[in-house]
Amino acid sequence: MSQPPIALVTGGSRGIGAATAKILADQGYKIVLSFASNQQAAEVVVASIMEQGGQARAVQADVSSESEILSLFGLVDQETGTLSALINNAGIVDQPTSVADMSYERLERMMSTNIIGSFLCAREAINRMAVSKGGEGGTIVNLSSAAARLGSPHQYVDYAASKAAIDTFTKGLALEVADDGIRVNAVSPGIIETDIHASGGLPDRARDMASSVPMKRSGTAEEVARAIAFLVSAESSYTTGTVLDVTGGR
């Protein structure tokens, strides 16, 4: 019997990543989801997928650590089936502040998690997916943000800049691997109801900002996950190097 394709969702234990893991599992992918520290949340997602008849496992791996990324991909290699989708979803914000007050440590954590982590996961995925390396091709979806074009002044310009880097990374990588069987796209969410706002010290941010969105509401993790699933699927088979806004018009 043929094995289901594997989808690796970084930061799949909560929010957009968890919603994406569930949708891709429904579509027949075997899910490997990673998390940073909240094992309990990760196991809840795994249990929910398995209750629906899907296959999933959770792996602790900090994407700001190259050695943990290598271990994560080593575990993916041990699964039966072929890695065919990578969702570079794990990402962080920090407390609202101005550039004038940003520490080196904050900037290093932001860039190593949001940018370098995505580069390294993509590197490992490409080395397994590329047709020229004996792979079967695949898709990569990166998580950008509307912040990349809005700049997030006096809040988190560092985060916004990290997501602008993701847009450029998406374009450049897509062109590098376009003839190697791999499509690379990004989704750029706006104000989405997840825990990320509380992690940045603004738990009510999604509700507070809803009226500033042209559609007059925040989005849900599922709405972003559906856009990610579209970019993973064959429905978008001629789409690469694009950034898809999921922002309610913002």
Ligand code: NAP
């Ligand atoms: P979230 O609810 O805060 O969940 C973050 C996920 O990433 C969790 O699974 C978390 O694991 C994991 N994670 C955090 N740091 C990590 C690290 N260093 N290594 C590995 N995993 C890590 O976030 P979200 O709102 O779903 O956001 C997901 C992505 O969408 C992010 O890239 C974010 O920038 C982007 N985005 C979100 C919004 C929004 O409004 N929510 C808007 C635009 C873009 P633990 O459970 O272990 O902490």
